[in-house]
Amino acid sequence: MGEMYDPKTGTTKCIAAWQQRYGRVIPIFCFWDPVLIVTDPAIVREITVKNFNTWADRYLLGHGDMEQQIIKKGVFFAEGASWKRIRRIMTPTFSSTKLKQLTYHINLTSGRLAQKLRDLAVAGRPANAKNCFGAFALDVICGTAFGLDTNSLQNRDVPFMKHAQSLLSFDRYVQMRLTIVGLFPWIGKIFQMFNIGFFKNRDVCFFKENIMALIKDRKENDTGHKVADFLQLLLNAEASDEEDIKEEERKLTTEEITAQGIIFIMAGYETSSSLLQFLSYELARNQEVQEKLAQEIQSALGETEPTYYNVKTLKYMEAVINETLRMYPPVVSLTRQAEVDTVINGRTVPAGTGVLIPVANLGRDPEFFPDPHVFRPERFLEKSKENASPLTFLPFGYGPRACIGLRVAMMEAKIALVHILRIVRVTSATPEHLELEEYTGVLVPKDPIQLNLQVVP
Numbered sequence: 001m002g003e004m005y006d007p008k009t010g011t012t013k014c015i016a017a018w019q020q021r022y023g024r025v026i027p028i029f030c031f032w033d034p035v036l037i038v039t040d041p042a043i044v045r046e047i048t049v050k051n052f053n054t055w056a057d058r059y060l061l062g063h064g065d066m067e068q069q070i071i072k073k074g075v076f077f078a079e080g081a082s083w084k085r086i087r088r089i090m091t092p093t094f095s096s097t098k099l100k101q102l103t104y105h106i107n108l109t110s111g112r113l114a115q116k117l118r119d120l121a122v123a124g125r126p127a128n129a130k131n132c133f134g135a136f137a138l139d140v141i142c143g144t145a146f147g148l149d150t151n152s153l154q155n156r157d158v159p160f161m162k163h164a165q166s167l168l169s170f171d172r173y174v175q176m177r178l179t180i181v182g183l184f185p186w187i188g189k190i191f192q193m194f195n196i197g198f199f200k201n202r203d204v205c206f207f208k209e210n211i212m213a214l215i216k217d218r219k220e221n222d223t224g225h226k227v228a229d230f231l232q233l234l235l236n237a238e239a240s241d242e243e244d245i246k247e248e249e250r251k252l253t254t255e256e257i258t259a260q261g262i263i264f265i266m267a268g269y270e271t272s273s274s275l276l277q278f279l280s281y282e283l284a285r286n287q288e289v290q291e292k293l294a295q296e297i298q299s300a301l302g303e304t305e306p307t308y309y310n311v312k313t314l315k316y317m318e319a320v321i322n323e324t325l326r327m328y329p330p331v332v333s334l335t336r337q338a339e340v341d342t343v344i345n346g347r348t349v350p351a352g353t354g355v356l357i358p359v360a361n362l363g364r365d366p367e368f369f370p371d372p373h374v375f376r377p378e379r380f381l382e383k384s385k386e387n388a389s390p391l392t393f394l395p396f397g398y399g400p401r402a403c404i405g406l407r408v409a410m411m412e413a414k415i416a417l418v419h420i421l422r423i424v425r426v427t428s429a430t431p432e433h434l435e436l437e438e439y440t441g442v443l444v445p446k447d448p449i450q451l452n453l454q455v456v457p
């Protein structure tokens, strides 16, 4: 009998303690499943890159029985040859040429966000970071993915906002299903027969119906050529009715395009919101960092509108974002599953074994990042041991299965910061002691962050 996971201690602390005792490859059981927790950079490389073909799929509790059919067609959850095909078709959608066409919408939404924060500063009211950055991130994803102007920054009751929040909420209902399927794996198949999934059907259906209606509208009214959002780019690569085409050459069907639309909301909403919440909190606590950032924006851009290219020159800003992602990675761990028997650390690992790479532990490991609890963006600028290995800093994952939206997320955060810091400063923030909620899908603060703001004179 080994050690038990103690929910009171929290996942990150538990893993850190196990690592002290057992080293950087820790075998555990996740309910009945054998899983290895890996914090050794060389083995992380082995799994995510060198031996990628063996480890291409994600390890999912419930082994895929808990995701609705349409969700499983999304690139995040897809497996094997199907994932390969979808990812290959989607990759050009995220090229620099395509991404620079999205800046119009990101600038529009960032301008609104900055204005909202300014209004709160003028009114002497604190900003609820989750509400402001959550609405911002959702508006960005709805605009860039579907060409929709949801403006949930002004109107929090928009159905897209309600369903997105509910879709991603890791409430008791979801936790209960996960525990039941963890303890009694055969129930997963029964849940599947009754279409009971990990995500709530009403939210999945809402997004499915709305995205399909958008696709229908684009096709009927031939408005596609006027827009350059992700949906249109995928529609341009839509499958024809040819039946005799080889599986790996098949393009995306309407249902598959719809599935990618849902995945964009899942992957791009809470993650970007989480990043901006923690970043603004750290700016409040590190005023010198905030001033340096504002100065960089002024000297590099003046009053020019931010673009895909000019925000790339903001190196200090990039370091501030990276330092936030190191301390508060929105996705706290990566998972993979062995397709066939393989060898790790000199030991044979049977097919089906899961791997968990705890991104949050790697980022706070003093061996890789000295004084890990100190917010110090400079560590990402200096040529040092700290940024020597990309395998210790994994907020966007690594290898062929890494985040496809990395450049969108970085551009979005940078453009938002340019607009915000041109007109307001974060003077202080609560809570005094930030506790992290580790059981949700995405890392969030336990208590909502409130930001006190001041208008730039």
Ligand code: HEM
Residues within 6 Å of the ligand: 075, 076, 077, 087, 263, 264, 267, 268, 269, 271, 272, 275, 329, 330, 331, 334, 335, 394, 395, 396, 397, 398, 399, 400, 401, 402, 403, 404, 405, 406, 408, 409
């Ligand atoms: C701060 C923001 C974001 C963070 C921290 C983040 C992080 C991640 C991580 C850690 C993964 C798993 C990578 C792996 O397993 O190696 C991932 C996958 C993914 N992300 Fe992001 N992400 C962010 C924003 C976005 C955005 C804005 C989009 C879409 C526009 C997006 C789309 C995706 C997709 C589609 C996948 C699945 C890729 C695959 O399985 O092939 N992400 N993301």
